[in-house]
Amino acid sequence: MKPLKIGITGVRGIVGETFTPELAVEFAEAYGTYLDRGRILVCRDTRPSGPMIRSAVLAGLLAAGCDVVDLGVCPTPSMQLAVKWLKADGGIAITAGHNPWQWNALKFVRGDGLYLNPTQGEELLDIFHQGEFAKASWDTIKQVVQTADAIDEHIKVLEESFASEAIKTKKLTVAVDCCNGACSFLSPRWLARLGCEVLAVNDDPHAPFPHAPEPKPETMAQLCAVVKAGRAAIGFAHDADGERLGIVTDRGEPLSEEMTLAIAADIRLRKKTGVVVTNVSTSSAVDIVAARHAGSVVRTPVGQAYISEGLIEHNGVLGGEGSGGITVPEVHLTHDSAAAIGLILEHMAQSGERISDLVGQLPRLTTLKHNVVVEPHRLYSVLQEFRAAVEQEGLEVDSTDGIKVMLPQGWVHVRASNTESMIRIIVEAEDKAAAQELLDWARDRIRK
Amino acid sequence: MRAIPTLKISISGVRGVVGQSLTPKLLTRFAQAFGTHTGSGTIVIGRDPRTSGEMVKHAVVAGILSTGSRVVDIGVCPVPTVQLQVRHRRAQGGIAITASHNPAEWNALKFIGSTGLFLDAGQARELLDIYHQGQYTKVGGAELRTVEEIEGATDLHIKSILDVLGPLPQTEKKLRVVLDSCNGAGSLVGPKLIEALGAEVIPINATPDGSFPRPAEPLPENLGDLCRAVKEHQADAGFAQDMDADRLAIVSEQGEAIGEDYTLVLAALYVLGHEKGPVVANLSTTSAVADVAKKFGCPVFLTKIGEVNVTDAMQQHNAVIGGEGNGGVIYPRINFARDSLVGIALVLHLLAESRKTVTELLETVPHYSIVKEKMACPSDRIPAVLRKVRQEFSKFPLDTRDGVKVMQPDGWLLVRGSNTEPIIRIVAEARSEDRAREMVNSVLSFL
Numbered sequence: 001m002k003p004l005k006i007g008i009t010g011v012r013g014i015v016g017e018t019f020t021p022e023l024a025v026e027f028a029e030a031y032g033t034y035l036d037r038g039r040i041l042v043c044r045d046t047r048p049s050g051p052m053i054r055s056a057v058l059a060g061l062l063a064a065g066c067d068v069v070d071l072g073v074c075p076t077p078s079m080q081l082a083v084k085w086l087k088a089d090g091g092i093a094i095t096a097g098h099n100p101w102q103w104n105a106l107k108f109v110r111g112d113g114l115y116l117n118p119t120q121g122e123e124l125l126d127i128f129h130q131g132e133f134a135k136a137s138w139d140t141i142k143q144v145v146q147t148a149d150a151i152d153e154h155i156k157v158l159e160e161s162f163a164s165e166a167i168k169t170k171k172l173t174v175a176v177d178c179c180n181g182a183c184s185f186l187s188p189r190w191l192a193r194l195g196c197e198v199l200a201v202n203d204d205p206h207a208p209f210p211h212a213p214e215p216k217p218e219t220m221a222q223l224c225a226v227v228k229a230g231r232a233a234i235g236f237a238h239d240a241d242g243e244r245l246g247i248v249t250d251r252g253e254p255l256s257e258e259m260t261l262a263i264a265a266d267i268r269l270r271k272k273t274g275v276v277v278t279n280v281s282t283s284s285a286v287d288i289v290a291a292r293h294a295g296s297v298v299r300t301p302v303g304q305a306y307i308s309e310g311l312i313e314h315n316g317v318l319g320g321e322g323s324g325g326i327t328v329p330e331v332h333l334t335h336d337s338a339a340a341i342g343l344i345l346e347h348m349a350q351s352g353e354r355i356s357d358l359v360g361q362l363p364r365l366t367t368l369k370h371n372v373v374v375e376p377h378r379l380y381s382v383l384q385e386f387r388a389a390v391e392q393e394g395l396e397v398d399s400t401d402g403i404k405v406m407l408p409q410g411w412v413h414v415r416a417s418n419t420e421s422m423i424r425i426i427v428e429a430e431d432k433a434a435a436q437e438l439l440d441w442a443r444d445r446i447r448k
Numbered sequence: 449m450r451a452i453p454t455l456k457i458s459i460s461g462v463r464g465v466v467g468q469s470l471t472p473k474l475l476t477r478f479a480q481a482f483g484t485h486t487g488s489g490t491i492v493i494g495r496d497p498r499t500s501g502e503m504v505k506h507a508v509v510a511g512i513l514s515t516g517s518r519v520v521d522i523g524v525c526p527v528p529t530v531q532l533q534v535r536h537r538r539a540q541g542g543i544a545i546t547a548s549h550n551p552a553e554w555n556a557l558k559f560i561g562s563t564g565l566f567l568d569a570g571q572a573r574e575l576l577d578i579y580h581q582g583q584y585t586k587v588g589g590a591e592l593r594t595v596e597e598i599e600g601a602t603d604l605h606i607k608s609i610l611d612v613l614g615p616l617p618q619t620e621k622k623l624r625v626v627l628d629s630c631n632g633a634g635s636l637v638g639p640k641l642i643e644a645l646g647a648e649v650i651p652i653n654a655t656p657d658g659s660f661p662r663p664a665e666p667l668p669e670n671l672g673d674l675c676r677a678v679k680e681h682q683a684d685a686g687f688a689q690d691m692d693a694d695r696l697a698i699v700s701e702q703g704e705a706i707g708e709d710y711t712l713v714l715a716a717l718y719v720l721g722h723e724k725g726p727v728v729a730n731l732s733t734t735s736a737v738a739d740v741a742k743k744f745g746c747p748v749f750l751t752k753i754g755e756v757n758v759t760d761a762m763q764q765h766n767a768v769i770g771g772e773g774n775g776g777v778i779y780p781r782i783n784f785a786r787d788s789l790v791g792i793a794l795v796l797h798l799l800a801e802s803r804k805t806v807t808e809l810l811e812t813v814p815h816y817s818i819v820k821e822k823m824a825c826p827s828d829r830i831p832a833v834l835r836k837v838r839q840e841f842s843k844f845p846l847d848t849r850d851g852v853k854v855m856q857p858d859g860w861l862l863v864r865g866s867n868t869e870p871i872i873r874i875v876a877e878a879r880s881e882d883r884a885r886e887m888v889n890s891v892l893s894f895l
Contacts, residue, residue, distance in 0.1 A: 016588020021480065021510035025472045048592040055595070056510035059472035062503035102589045136503075137467035138553040138658075143502050208590070 006128075008121025009303060009418050012096055012105035015049035019104055021056040027106050028060025029133035031092060034124050037064060037134060038089030041109075043071040043079040043150070045095040045182040045240040046205045049104045053094050057106065058144055061092075065136030071150045073205055075182040075242025077336035078154040080113040084332075085153055095182070095241035098214040098323070099419065114334055115305040151186050154338065155193055161330045162342040167349040168195030174345070175199040175232040175248070177223040179215075180207045181240035183337065190338050194345060199230045213239045215246025215324050217254035228252035233348060234355045238337055243304075244324035245337035247344075249356040258283040258367050259359065261320035264340055266362060267347040268328075269293035274317035277310035279303070280400045281413045281426050282322035288363045301401030303418055308333045322367070322426070365410075365428050366435040372423040372446055379416045382423055382446060386414055389445045409434040412442045453870060457579075459572035460754070463547055463556035466500035470555055472507040479511025481579035482543060482559055485571075488516040488585075488593075489540030492560075494523065494530035494601065496546040496633040496692045497656035500555045504545050508557065509595055512543075516587035518594065522601035524656055526633045526693030527558065528787035529605045535564035535784075536604060546633070546692035549665040552658065565784055566756045602637035605783075606644050609793045612782050616646045616800040623647040623799055626686040626699075627792075628674040629654045631661050634693030634788060641789050647796055650681050664690050666697035666775055668705035679703035684799060685806050689788045694755075695775035696788035698795060700806040708775035709734040709818050711791055714809060715777045716769050718798035720744040725768030728761045730754070731853050732862050732875050733773035739814045752850035753864065759784055773818070773875075816859070817881035819888050823895065825872040830865040833872055833895060837863045840894060861887045 004018035005011070011027050013019030032040065040061050044050040050073070061068045069086060071079055076093040083091045089111045096103035108116045108124060116124060127133070136142070174196040178184040184203040191198045201222055202210045211219040215237035227235040227248045235248030247255045247263065255263075262285040265276050273295045278286055279302040290297050298314050300306035304327075307319040311333050319327030325335035328343050348355065374382050387403050398404040402415020402424075410429030417424050423446060427438035455469035456462070462478050464470030483491065491512050495501040505521070512519050517540065522533055527544040534542040542560035550556070559567045559575060567575060578584070616623065625642060627649055629635040635654040642649040652673060653661045662670045666688040678686040678699050686699030697708040713736045716727055720740065727741045727748045741748045749765055751757040755776065762770040762780060771777040776786030783790060802809060825833060837852045841861070847853040851864020851873075859878030866873055872895070876887035 014588060015514075015592070016586045020586065021476045021514045022473050025476050025507060025510065029472065048589060051594050052510050052513035052592060054510075055506040055513065056472075056476060059476065059503050059505075059507035059510060062506065063466075063472040135467040135471070138465075138499050138555075141466060141499050141503055143499075144506075 005419055005421070006125065007418060008116070008118045008125065009305070010105055010107045012099070012103065012419050014102050015052070015104050016102070021052060024053050024056035024106065025060040026131070027128060028057040028092065029064045030124055030128035031090070031108055032061045032064025032066045033127050033134040035066070035089045037066050039067040039069065039086065041069045041071055041079050041083055041086065041088050041091035043074040043076065043091070043093055046073055046180055046184070047096065047101055047104055047240065050094055053104050057092055057094060062141060062144065063136060064134045065140055065142070067142045068144045070144050070146050072146065072148055073182055073185060074150050075154070075186050075338070076107065077242050077332070077334060077338065078150040078186060080109055080334050081154050081157055081332055082150040083109055083111065083113045093241065097241055098239045098244060100212060101209045105419070113332055114308045117305050117309060151189070154186065155190050157331060158190060158338055158342050159193060161328070161339070162346045163350060164194060167345050170349040171195055171197065172345060172348065173197045173199065173230060173232045175201070175223055175226040175230055175235035177201050177220070177235070177237045178203040179209055179211065179213045179238055179240060180204050181209070181213055181238055183238040183242045186242060186338055187236070187238060187341070190341065199226050199232055201226055209240065215239055215244050216257050220246055220248055220254040223248050224252045224254050234344065236341055242337050243335040245326060245340045246324055247355070249359055250354050251356045253356070255359065256367060257324035258285065258322045259362065260324045260326060260340065261286055261322065262289050262362050263358065264320060264326050264343055265289045265318055266358065267343055268318040269295045272317050275314040277307050277314060277316040277319040279306065279321050280398065280404050281415065282320070283365055283367050283428055284411070285363045285365055299400060302415065304335055365430060366432045367426060367428045368435045368439050370425045370439055370443070372425065374421060374423055376421040379421060379423070383414065383416055386446050407438065410438055412438050414442055414446070457576070459569050459576070461556055461558045463550070463554060465553050466503070466555055467553070472503060475504055475507035475557065476511040478557055478579055479508040479543065480515055480584035481575055482541065483512045483515030483517045484578050484585040485575050486517065486540040486562070490518045490520055490537060492520045492522060492530055492533045492537065492539050492542040494525045494527070494533070494544055497524050497631065497658050498547070498552065498555055498691070499658035501545055501658070504555050508543055508545065513592060513595070514587070515585040516591050516593065518596065521595055521597045523597065523599070524633055525602050526605070526637065526787070526789065528694055528783050528785040528789065529601050529637070531560055531564040531785040532605055532608060532783050533601050534560050534562065544692070548692045548694065549690050551664070552660050563784070565759050568756050568760060602640070605637065605789060606641045608782055609641065609790060610644060613793050613797055616796055619800050619803065623796060624650070624681065624683045625796070626650045626652060626674060626677045626681055626683045627654070628652050628671065628686065628688045629693070630664055630689060630691055631655050631657060631659055632664070632689055632691035632693055634689040637789065638689060638693070638792070641792065642796070645793060645796055650677065650683065652677050666690055666695055666708055668707060671697065671699060671705045674699050675703040675705060685795070687792050693788045694786040696777060696791035697775045698806065700810070702807055706806065706810060707818060709773040710736065710810065711775045711795070712737055712771040712773070712777055713740055713813055714798055715771065715779070715791055715794040716740045717809065717813070718794045719769040719779065720746055723768050726765040728758055728765060728767045728770035730758055730772050731847060731850055733771070734816050734818060734877055735860070736813050736816055755786055816877050816879060817884045818875060818877045819881065819884040821874045821888050821892065822866070822871045823892070825865070825870060827865070827870055830872060834863065836894060837891060856887070859883060859887060861891065863891055
């Protein structure tokens with residue numbers, strides 16, 4: 001079976017296989033119908049299927065009677081901010097985030113710049129499945145407006161949210177790998193605005209992805225080399241659409257994407273303690289960091305919409321996930337890698353602390369992630385069988401999202417991916433041997 | 449009672465009402481089918497300025513791209529400009545987004561093959577089969593191509609015309625013409641062409657914003673503004689285009705619409721005066737075309753209605769000029785398409801070279817009156833109507849290639865079902881309007 005995921009987080013699939021232009025057209029029509037026309041922003045990352053899906057989305061939105069503003073290639077968080085200042089009713093981001101380049105997806109943003117929550121996602125799906133969409137007649141149909149101002153405005157908001165003047169005086173050397181994604185238009189400019197000497201690699205949005213658009217140590221070899229050769233104070237790695245951030249220290253050490261939140265939490269809680277919102281699948285390092293600064297951690301299901309809602313509910317000071325997505329509430333309540341850069345550089349400038357020293361004081365746990373590809377029709381049965389097996393052993397499960405089991409040497413989290421037809425297993429323990437033991441324990445209990 | 453049809457999928461393309469049946473999904477699927485039919489390569493798209501044009505364009509672009517073809521988008525332009533661009537770029541095909549003379553709520557896709565001609569009946573059936581089967585070529589990743597938006601397609605069109613016909617010969621006084629573009633695709637390029645030829649132009653209805661200042665067909669009853677403007681500006685002629693700038697009608701220096709049938713007559717007068725050869729028209733075209741051809745000793749071939757039938761016959765007979773009675777002029781040395789810009793250039797050359805007025809030129813050819821009527825008719829009743837016409841007029845020679853054409857001693861009568869709407873068209877031509885009207889009424893009386 002070919003992969004296609006239509007769910008409450010949007011629609012995602014491989015272009016040329018399951019993700020067809022008709023599907024994109026109909027989802028756009030459904031969203032235009034859901035928002036009762038109104039103004040809708042559209043942005044995309046740099047995948048080769050972007051122009052095709054963009055045209056399909058514009059056609060669907062126009063047909064539904066929307067007033068469409070096309071931001072072109074632009075990071076998703078820039079669009080989410082623009083929804084607010086352009087007083088739009090919503091937006092569609094055409095990006096498969098960290099998925100490989102053959103993939104694409106539609107992500108749906110509301111009038112407040114946040115993703116649809118699960119209930120709203122269900123409502124949109126109902127309209128999509130019913131297939132009865134709003135239709136503009138010839139005398140009400142609109143034309144597309146193009147604008148490229150979203151990134152300028154994003155930089156302006158970022159500049160106002162951090163101690164930019166303090167950062168400028170330090171003239172930090174910063175390396176950045178934009179993965180030839182949408183951040184090619186944002187990140188080097190944002191760093192230059194902060195007075196940094198910018199060593200940018202893979203910042204050509206017309207070139208293909210040089211590596212998987214997932215900021216993890218495996219994809220950061222080039223960035224490490226640049227940091228070392230350029231004696232940079234830090235290196236940042238982006239995904240394709242500006243949500244996730246990976247970090248390379250001044251020593252050229254690539255950090256696990258799980259560390260991004262621990263670093264951000266350490267910085268944030270030192271200044272202002274409070275609630276950090278993260279998902280059940282994220283490293284316990286954040287709990288240890290929060291405890292040091294008298295903060296606390298709230299855990300939600302996996303997905304940005306839950307983090308945003310958690311931040312609102314608990315008046316959180318920081319949000320983030322183990323994938324490297326960080327939410328700085330002063331900027332907006334959604335993952336934004338450029339905001340995470342601002343937070344980290346502000347700390348480095350104000351404290352003079354090296355990033356390697358900061359990291360040295362953080363707990364280093366070992367997280368192992370493993371994916372088990374499962375036929376789509378078996379995805380949820382496999383999970384249920386795992387749960388039954390675990391419960392038979394008398395263990396307690398946390399079912400906030402999937403199944404999380406706390407064991408003496410660490411934890412195991414097993415859940416269905418929101419975006420692909422696979423089971424994700426994440427385990428964490430003090431050291432590698434213990435983590436491997438946990439992973440084997442989990443794999444023994446999963447039967448495809 | 450059946451709903452009023454708002455969608456027509458046929459060998460002439462797909463045509464429908466926006467906000468009802470002409471959905472973006474349908475359009476995307478048709479574009480996918482077309483991309484599958486042409487195979488990957490380059491596909492040129494252009495559109496008229498209808499309000500729904502942009503929505504339709506994006507749906508079409510998505511569909512084409514998904515099959516692995518590259519799109520060259522030449523923007524708002526006449527249909528013949530798309531056809532010319534397909535040949536110029538040696539593209540695999542083209543899609544013209546226009547519902548030509550249909551009202552503002554309609555839009556349509558017209559499919560152009562690699563020769564720059566519209567798909568013929570066989571090719572169009574293949575396309576429809578692919579559309580209905582729903583198995584479209586799908587590519588992903590690095591095989592996907594992008595859209596190239598180009599400007600200057602209409603400049604190429606003007607240049608092609610000037611390369612063949614040259615600027616107008618010197619006259620004592622610059623020719624002055626009024627151009628009514630119906631706020632259509634010819635609004636910007638028409639005045640540019642006329643100036644490039646060396647005449648003075650007064651444009652009216654030249655704001656391509658999707659509004660219709662008059663009904664789009666360049667019929668005499670729709671050209672009141674143009675007739676007044678010609679008189680007011682003491683112009684030598686008035687030209688009227690339709691929304692997609694393929695058809696052309698002419699107003700004389702006296703401010704009278706001469707009838708769109710006479711556009712081809714004047715164009716043929718000029719072309720045959722320079723180059724003798726076969727002339728092709730359709731069954732519904734005025735006999736004056738045949739009279740002009742006879743005067744120059746050239747043969748005439750009449751075809752079924754439909755641009756593609758005329759262009760087919762023109763290729764077959766190696767015609768030097770062809771066209772239709774609806775104001776469509778096809779001059780193959782420039783463009784194998786109905787082309788109002790070419791028509792304008794030919795007629796202006798005729799005026800400049802002959803130093804005669806439109807009225808004087810018309811006096812050199814026989815005058816006929818044509819009366820055209822249409823009436824709503826459910827498609828299932830059309831064969832019965834045609835049978836009745838055949839019986840009623842059995843004593844006259846009949847041409848039944850397209851509906852029924854009755855050859856009477858003092859004129860002709862044509863009754864046929866429309867290709868695009870559920871209506872019957874009745875056309876009669878005679879030396880006097882009364883006689884032509886009488887022939888039309890003789891049909892209406894028994895329908």
